[in-house]
Amino acid sequence: xxxxxxxLALALYLLLVMWSGxxxxxxxxxxxxxxxxxxxxxxxxxxxxxxxxxxxxxxxxRWFLLIAYVVGPLFFAMARANLDVAWRVITGRIRPGxxxxxxxxxxELGRTLLANSIxxxxxxxxxDVNDNTGVFYVHWINVTNEKPSPEEVCGELxxxxxxxxx
Amino acid sequence: MTVLVYxxxxxxxxxxxxxxxxxxxxxxxxxxxxxATKCTTFGSVFSIAAVVVHGFLxxxxxxxxxxxxxxIALVFLLLTNPTGSHAxxxxxxxxxxxxxxxxxxxxxxxxx
Numbered sequence: 001x002x003x004x005x006x007x008l009a010l011a012l013y014l015l016l017v018m019w020s021g022x023x024x025x026x027x028x029x030x031x032x033x034x035x036x037x038x039x040x041x042x043x044x045x046x047x048x049x050x051x052x053x054x055x056x057x058x059x060x061x062r063w064f065l066l067i068a069y070v071v072g073p074l075f076f077a078m079a080r081a082n083l084d085v086a087w088r089v090i091t092g093r094i095r096p097g098x099x100x101x102x103x104x105x106x107x108e109l110g111r112t113l114l115a116n117s118i119x120x121x122x123x124x125x126x127x128d129v130n131d132n133t134g135v136f137y138v139h140w141i142n143v144t145n146e147k148p149s150p151e152e153v154c155g156e157l158x159x160x161x162x163x164x165x166x
Numbered sequence: 167m168t169v170l171v172y173x174x175x176x177x178x179x180x181x182x183x184x185x186x187x188x189x190x191x192x193x194x195x196x197x198x199x200x201x202a203t204k205c206t207t208f209g210s211v212f213s214i215a216a217v218v219v220h221g222f223l224x225x226x227x228x229x230x231x232x233x234x235x236x237x238i239a240l241v242f243l244l245l246t247n248p249t250g251s252h253a254x255x256x257x258x259x260x261x262x263x264x265x266x267x268x269x270x271x272x273x274x275x276x277x278x
Contacts, residue, residue: 018234019227070244082181082208089188089201096197097270119248122204125196126248127255128273137273139196139255139265146270 002046004058010038054109056165065164073156077121085122088141097143098127102135103150103158110165117157124153167223174216181209194266195258203251207243214240 013034014026021027026034056062088094105111111134115126118138125139138153150158188201214236221233265271 012238015234016238019230078208078211082205085188085200085205086181086184089184089191089205092191094192094197094267095269096194096265097268098265098272098274099270100272100276115252116245116248119251120204120207120244122200122208125199125255126252127196127259139200141197141200143269 001050002042004042005046005049006038006042009041010034013037056107056109062164065160069160069164073160074117074120077117077155077157081122081124085141088123094141095143096139096141097146098137098139099143099146099148099153100135100137101148101150101153102133103161105134105158105161105166107166110161113165114154114158114161117161118154121154121157167219171216171220171223174212174219178209178212178216181205181212183209185209195263196255196265199251199255203247203254207247210243211240214243 014031017027017030017034018025020030023031103114105114111129115129115136118124118126118136123141126136127139128137129135130137136150140148140153145152182205185202185205188205189198192198192201217236218233221229221231221236223229224232259273264274
């Protein structure tokens with residue numbers, strides 16, 4: 001477990017210091033610092049990172065799905081919601097409230113992904129998630145339905161969260 | 167292509183400005199989180215996109231480093247910003263701040 005974590009940390013560090021020298025793309029001192037830091041990160045975080053189903057994300061097709069999700073549906077949802085909230089900032093027309101819905105996600109990874117996506121989209125803000133039942137409490141800036149379905153609040157995002165993380 | 171950099175910067179500035187206005191106009195902590203943390207994220211996405219384009223235009227090791235660093239900054243911004251917003255909102259709710267003028271507060275209802 002900790003070697004996987006260390007390898008991921010090393011890859012990220014090498015990406016950060018690309019073009020620093022001439023051993024392929026990196027300088028020798030950067031490679032040494034990277035190896036030391038990666039070992040430290042692996043030792044500290046190795047046991048924590050994988051215990052709740054994080055190993056699923058090691059499957060490469062999930063990475064491609066995640067990238068497709070971020071540049072496609074998530075970016076589109078963010079753009080639309082940003083324009084919507086921008087309009088509300090100017091006009092002051094808001095109808096706030098905290099609503100409840102159940103996106104039926106079972107894993108912590110999936111719930112985290114959906115909660116972060118919802119919070120990243122302006123106009124919806126995850127206030128709380130019930131760890132036992134997976135019910136989401138979301139602050140919604142324009143409540144159109146007091147008992148909404150997941151689609152009304154965040155569209156296709158739960159489907160994608162399930163596809164990527166479960 | 168330089169025009170593209172300026173357009174991206176312009177869009178970024180507009181969204182950042184809207185976020186700042188939202189901080190003044192919205193009535194309570196939750197609605198302000200909507201405006202202030204997320205319009206600025208979208209603004210930052212465009213500002214960083216401008217830096218990335220500028221980096222690629224400049225080319226060479228320096229430009230490449232600039233672009234890659236900006237992209238990594240964007241990834242971590244997108245990861246940490248919702249976590250922070252969520253922590254603020256949950257902390258506010260737990261310390262007893264009620265949503266202002268809310269048409270429904272389902273957490274309160276579920277407690278009864």
